[in-house]
Amino acid sequence: MLYPIIIAGGQGTRLWPISRKGEPKQIKPFLNGKTLLKKTYERLSVNIPGENIFLSTTSLLSDVIQKEIQNLPKGNIIIEPEPRGTAAALGLSLFRILKKDKDAIFVYINSDNFIQDEKEYHKILSIGEKIILQHPDRILLVGVKPDFPEIGYGYIKVGDMAGETDEHKFYSVEKFIEKPNIETANKFLESGNYLWNPTLIIARADVFLNFYKKHLPKMYDKLTEIVESPEKIEQIFPTIEATSVDCGILEKENNMFVLPADFGWMDIGHWKAIWDMYALGIDDNVEIGKHVHLDSRGNLIYSNRLVATIGLENMLVIDSHDALLVCPKNRAQDVKKIVEKLKQENKEDYL
Template identity: 35%
Template sequence: MLCALIMAGGKGTRFWPLSTEEKPKQFLSLIGEETMLQMTVNRIKPIITIERIFICTGEKYVHFIKEQLPELPERNIIIEPEGRNTTPCIALSAFIIKRYYKDATMLVLPSDHLIEDENEFRNIVFSANKFIKNNDEAIITLGMKPTRVETGYGYIKYSNDKKMINNYDFIKVEAFVEKPDKEKAEVYVKEGNYLWNGGMFLWSVENIINNIKIYSPNTYEALHLLNSIDQNKLQEIINNNYRYTEAISIDYSVLEKSKDIYVIPSDFGWDDVGSWEALDRYGEKDEAGNILVGNTRAVKGENNLIISTNHSVVVEGLSDIYVIENDGKILIGSKSNIANIKELKNTI
C-alpha cells in the first residue's frame, strides 16, 4: 500500500520577507495560483488517494493545512511538538502511518519543490514502489542530473552497480555528499556520476523503522510506544517523548550508514525553489520579463520581480529591480543583489 509523507514544518527563512516563521513558503503561492503544499499534494493524488497522504508539521501551521486541504482527514495531520530535523519527523510519521497501513510503502516528499513533468515523476514513483515490493530492505532516493554548477544542494555519488525496472535505472549509491563549494561542484558536474539530492525517498515503513532502531536508537526508544497505545493518548505521548529524539537529518543518521540504497536518475524538471533566484527561473513572466505576483503592475520596465500580498504596487520606468511587499513591509533593491536580501532583516 503506497502512502505519502509530506514534510511541511520548515520555516522557509530563505524567502524572507515573503516567507516568515508565521507563514512559511510551503503555504504561499509562489509559482501559479496554488500554494507549494497544494501543488505537492495534487501532484501525487493521481496515484495516492488523499486518505493515504500524511503531512507532518508544527502546531502553529495546522490551520493552514486545514484551510488549504479541507479534504485531508484530520488523523493524517501529524503534529511535531518542535522541529528536530528529518530523522525524528520521519520516524514519528512512520510509526503513525504503520498504525493505519501496516505493510505500507512510504514516499517521503518535501512540501515546497517544483516538478514540471508530473507524469514522469509519477511514473518513477510507480516504478520505485514496484522495486520496493520485491526488495523490502531497499531504500530508494530520486536524484536529479545537474544542469548547472550548484552549491546549494547536496549530491549523490552513484556506482556502476545497477538494475532496471520499467526502463528506469536503479543504481547503487556510493555516497551522499554535503553541499560543496564551487570548485567541488564543478568537479562533480564534470565527473558525471553525481546527482542532486532532492530529499525524496521511498522505503517500506517497516524497513525505515528498523533502520532508525539500528542507527538512531534514541529516536526509536522515544517513539516506539506509538505502535501500541490508544488513539486518544497518541498526541500526549508524542508531546512528552519527542524531546528525547535525536535532532539529526535522515541523511546523517541512516542514509550514510545503510548499505542497500539505490538512486533513480530522474529528469522531470525539478527545483527545490529554495531561493529568490529559483523563483526568477521558474516564475511566470510577462512579455517584458517581469514576474508579477499579487495586485502588481510594471509599466515601461523590464526584468523586474514584483510581489505584493496586501497592497497595490505599481512600478514605472524601472528595470532589473525587486519590490517585495508583505504585511505592510516593502523592500526594494537591485535584482542582482536579491540573494543577500536577508541581510536587511534587522533593518526594518
Template identity: 30%
Template sequence: MLHAIIMAGGSGTRFWPASRRATPKQLLPLAGDCSMIQATRARLGAVTPAERTYVITSKSLVAPIAEQLPELREANIVGEPCRRDTAPCVGLAAVLVAAEDPDAMMLVCPSDHVIEQHDRFAEAIQRGEAVLNEHPDAIITFGIRPSYPAESFGYIQQGKQLARHDAFAVECFREKPNAETAKEYVDAGTFLWNSGIFLWRAQTILDALAKHEPEMHAHLQNIANAIGTPDYDETLQREFEAIDGKSVDYAVMERHSEVVVIEAPFDWDDVGSWQAVSRLHPHDDHGNAVVGSHIGIDSKNCIIHATPGHTIVTIDTEDLIVVQTADATLVAPRTSEERVREAVAQLNRREMTDLM
C-alpha cells in the same frame, strides 16, 4: 500499500518578507495559482488517495494546512511538538503509518518542490515500488539529472546498476559543492541532484533508526506504544521533545547498507529561495523575472515580486531582488540572497515579531 508523507515544517526564512511564521512558503502560491502544499498534494493524488496521505508539520500550521487541504483526515495532519529536523519527522510518520499498515511503503516528499509532470512523477514512483518489491530492505531516493553546475543542491553519485531495473546503487552522497566541484560533478556524468524525495518501507526506516540512532528510536517507540491510548498526546510531547534532532541524510541515508537512486524522468525545482522565481517565471525582454506589476527603466536581470494593487518601479538597476509586501520591502543584490536569513535574525533580536 503506498502511503504518502508531506514534510511541511519549514519556516521558509529565505523567502522573507513574503514568507512568515504564520504563512511560510509552503502555504504561498510561489510557483502557480495554488499554494506549494496544495500543488504537492495534487501531485501525490496520482499515486495515493487522501486517506493514505499524511502531513507532518509544526503545531501552529495544523489549522491553516487543514484549511488548504480539506480532503485530508484531521488525524493525518500531524503537528510536531517542536522542530527536530527530518529524521525524527520521518520516524514519527513511520510509527503512525505502521500502526495502521505494518507492511506499508512510505513515499516522503517535501512540500516546496515544483514538479508539473504528474504522469512522469507517477511513473517514477511506480518504478520505485517495483525496485522495493525485489529489494524490500532498500531505501530509494530520486535523483535529478543536473542541467547546470548548481552550488545550492546536494549530489548523489551513481554506483553499480541494479539487475532488471533502471536504478543504481548509491556510491556516495555529496554536500552542496563550490562552483568548481559542481562543474566536476556535472562533467563526470555520474552525479545527480539529490531531490530529497524518498521511498521505503515503514519498518525499514524504523529498523535503520534503531540500528544507527538507538536513542531516537527508543523515543519513537515510546510514542508508538502510546498510539490509541489516553496518554498519547502527553507522550508525543514528552518523547518528541527529548529527541536529539538530526537530518535523515546524516542519521540514515549515509549509513544504510542498501541505498538506491532512480533518475527521475520529470522536471524538478527545489523552491528554496527567491532565485527560484527567476527559474519558474518568464522573463521580460531585459531578463527580469516579474510577479505582479512592474515598470523597469534600464533595469536588467532583476527578480521583482509585488503584491496585487502595488506597482514596483526600478530605474538603472541590475541583478537585484525586490520584494514588496503590505508591511515590509526587501531590496538586495541577487548574489546576497542567502543573507535574507540575517535580516530575519535581526528582526528577531529587535523583537519585531509582527514582521516575522
C-alpha cells in the same frame, strides 16, 4: 501499497519576507493562485487515494494546513509540538503508517516542489515502488541531473548499475553528500557522476525505521516512547536532537539505490527558484505585481505596490506589508542569514 508522506512543517526562511513563521512558503499562492502544498496534494491524489496520503507538520501550522487540505483525514495529519528537523518528522509519520499497514512502502515528499511533467512523475513513483518490492531491504532515492552548482541541495554519487525495471535503469549509491560548498558543487557538476537529490525517498516503512535504530538510536528510542505513550509527546518530542533525514540517515547509509529521473523538478526553496520557474529567457524580468522599468533585465519583482526600476539587473526586489528585500539573484540562498540576524537582534515582529 504506496503511502506518500508530505513534509510541511518547514519555515521557508529563504523566501522571507513573504514566507513567515505562521505563514510559511508552502501555504503561499506562488503557483498561479495555488499554494505549493495544495498543488502537491492535488498532484498525488490523482493516482493515490486520499486515505493513503499522510502529512507531517507542526502545531503552529496545523490549523492553517487543515483548512488548506480539507479532504485529508485528520488521522493522517501528524502534528509535532515543535520543529525538530525532518528526521523526527518522518520517523513519527512512519510509526503512524505502520499502524495502518505493516507492509507499507512510503515515499517522502517535500511540500514545496514544482513538477512540470506530472505523468512522468507518477511513472517514476510507480517504478520506485516496484524496485522496493524487488529489493525490500534497500532505500531508493530518485535523482535528477544537475545543471548548475547549487549549494542548497543534496548530491548523490552514482555507482554501478544495479538493475532495470520497466526500461528504467537504477544504480547503487556510492555516497550521499548534503549541501556541499561551491567548490565541491562545481567539481560534482564537472564530473558528471552526481545527481541532485529532490528529496524523493522510497522504502519500506519498517526497514527505514531500522536505519533509525542504526544511525539515530536515541531518536528511535524517544519516538518509540511517544508511540507507546502518546500523552508524553509534549515532554519528549522537544528533547529529540534536531537533524534532517539527509544528514541523520542518508549521509551515513550505504544500502541505497538511485533511480535517475527527468520530470521537470524544481525546488521552490528560494527566490531565484521563483525567477527560474517563470522566466522564459536569461534577460526576462519576472513580475509578480506591478513593475515599470527603464533598461532593467533579469530581475524578480514581487510587490503589491508599484515598483519602478532603472538599469537594474539580476536582482530580487521582494516587498511585503512590513519589509523590503533587495538582493542579487546569485545570493538568494543568503536570505536565511538575514532571518538569523533578525532573530539575533530580537526583531520577532518581522519573522
